[in-house]
Amino acid sequence: MALIALPALAAEPAAEQRLRHLLDHDCGSCHGMTRKGGLGLPLTAEALVGRSDDDLAYLILNGVPGTPMPPWAPLLTAGEVDWIIRELRGRP
Numbered sequence: 001m002a003l004i005a006l007p008a009l010a011a012e013p014a015a016e017q018r019l020r021h022l023l024d025h026d027c028g029s030c031h032g033m034t035r036k037g038g039l040g041l042p043l044t045a046e047a048l049v050g051r052s053d054d055d056l057a058y059l060i061l062n063g064v065p066g067t068p069m070p071p072w073a074p075l076l077t078a079g080e081v082d083w084i085i086r087e088l089r090g091r092p
């Protein structure tokens with residue numbers, strides 16, 4: 001019953017919380033808490049339609065030279081960036 005759902009919910013909770021916090025606060029400081037854009041471009045699911053996961057992962061890991069978008073490779077693994085991209089696509 002309710003207990004059956006727990007193992008799924010508990011999958012890497014600390015890692016996910018860290019990523020969600022980073023997404024809301026670090027990415028959010030430029031892209032907006034609701035990701036509708038600010039200093040950075042909007043990162044809503046609609047805004048990312050037509051962009052490939054590979055392109056987005058490349059931009060996130062390497063940043064965009066000549067703009068305030070920093071490279072995240074020192075802080076995030078490729079797997080964490082994949083999680084972030086899934087999160088961006090899954091929420092409005």
Ligand code: HEC
Pocket residue numbers: 022023026027028029030031039040041043056059060064067068069070072084
């Ligand atoms: C210091 C401000 C800043 C922070 C922090 C920041 N970004 Fe950005 N980001 C930008 C700017 C500015 C651009 C637009 C660059 C350009 O002109 O192409 C950008 C572009 C992007 C793009 C490409 C969007 C597109 O449509 O081409 C993605 C994806 C992105 N950021 C994701 C992230 C993620 C994920 C994080 C957090 C891990 C993050 N950004 C943190 C400023 C920031």
